[in-house]
Amino acid sequence: MSKPVVICVDDEPLVLESLKIELKRVLGDACLIETAEGSEEALEIFDELQNSEEYEVALVLADYIMPGLKGDELLEHIYDRSPQTLNIMISGQADLEAVSHALRSARLYRYISKPWTPEDINLTIVEAVQRYLQDRKIETQAEQLYSLNQSLEQQIQSRTQELEQKMRELEQLSRLKDEFLHAVTHDLRTPVMGSLLVFRRLQNQACDPIELSRTMIDRIIESNQRQLKLLDSLLAVQLSEHGFTLSGEPLDLAKLVHEIELDLEPILSENQVTIEHSIPSELPLIKADAFQLRRVFENLITNAIKHNPPGITLNICATVEDQFLICKVEDNGIGIPEQECERMFERYQQGSRARRSLGVGLGLYLCRQIIQAHGGQIGVISALNQGAKFWFTLPIYETSST
Structure with a gap:
């Protein structure tokens, strides 16, 4: 917390000096004592101190009769600027109306009549400073408690959302x-x-x-x-x-796809499927598990056959982009609704076109698991009556330099 300041305001320099000496003796270095010979000077000092992070005005001790603003008017301005600052008015000439005004508009803490004794001043000022410090401590704790409550509420809300x-x-x-x-x-x-x-x-x-x-x-x-x-x-x-255990080895994709086509030739012929492929023989090798990658191609090809009427055309192609091989299996069949494309690779997801399927929607989920285990990605682009284009990426095999 900033250092508390006591401002003494009186148009008599001797009174100010005696107050300053007495307060320094009583308060020591616990507070900074400032003096002003008029209300305008007091407000300037007050504003300067309040704008400082090093100090805060704890108490203003003001005479009632002064040139310019009277004591009760000055304390009203102080209260408007800083409601937590305590105000004390000293005078031998103030009437009850002035004191009442100060009580209402400036939240007057004490009124001291002149002539005052050092004991009266000391007891009142020490009590006021202690009251101010105690109030500020309570206010700080309340702010901390409020901040803690806000934080707890946010945590509870966040946790509730997580649980929901x-x-x-x-x-x-x-x-x-x-x-x-x-x-x-x-x-x-x-x-x-x-x-x-x-x-x-x-x-x-x-x-x-x-x-x-x-x-x-x-x-x-x-x-x-x-x-x-x-x-x-x-x-x-x-x-x-629990994660695939891959048996990675340098693999020729064109050769693998050709072998898969030969193995699937009976089902391709039965369903009158035309295979077109554009996989250049000079493609770089990939490091992959041949058995698992075969499962991906077989799943994509047999899915296209199961979910489309006979006579479709399948196009299998592969290109190189950056350090990845991009493989595509595309058909000219009935397509997939766009809203279903994002869910096609979820577990047990079959989609609306699975009329001829007896499976439980695991094939594409397994394809995603296998491709991700290889460090690649998989997806589909489709719409109704526009065929389906399944794609996946595989890292290119990099031979270590010798």
Whole structure:
């Protein structure tokens, strides 16, 4: 806190000098004592001190009868400037009306009649200074308490917002869990029920041994393969939550894509898919896990087949930008609503075009996990009836200089 100041105002220099000596003796170095021979000078001193960060006026001791502003008028100006400053009026000629005016308009702390004794002055001034310091201490503590309360309120509000956000996230997770369990139950139940119906028909046959047609065996195998694929996806998601362990090695992207096209040739032919690709053979190598990257391409290609009618064209291309390889898998199919594009890579998100899908919305989520584990990014650009362009980036393999 700044050093307190006592201003003594009287138009008699001898009175001022005696007051200053007496107050210095009583207050010592605890307060700065200033004197003024008139109200105008007192206000100038007051304003100068109040504008200083080093001092604050604790008390003004003013005579009543002075040239210019009288004592009660001066103290009213002081009160207007600084309500916390205590005011004392000294006079042997002030009437009750002047004292009453000072009490009302200047919050007069004390009135001392002349002639005063050193004991009266000392006791009153010391008490006033102590009162001022105590009030300022309480005011400072109140400000600190208010500031602390404001800070606590902000923290509580912030914490409440965080908890509300967490609650919304938990509700969202709960909803996703319910949707996920429903989807898994449906997708596992469907092939199981199909197999069960087949076996019951066989059970109802009278002959023994029972003959199975190759078509029936193929259907049972396909049904079980779908179940295995779903379970593999669930296991892959669980593992991805703890981070992929990549087996990074220098990889030729053009060669990898060509191998994937050969492996998917039966499903491509069945769905009359035309593959166009522009992957230059001179592309720089990438450091990637071939198995995991194959899963990304296979997911993007099979997704395009599942979510579009037969006869689409798929374009697979790659270019170099900065230190990254940008890969794109683009189709000319029915497209994806723009509002769904941002959510396509969330877990269990299938989107409105998943009419032919029996999955639970894990494929693109896994693609994102795999690409991010490689240090890249993945996204999609699409709109209804404008096809879909899936893209992802991969860091270029940098050979160490020898």
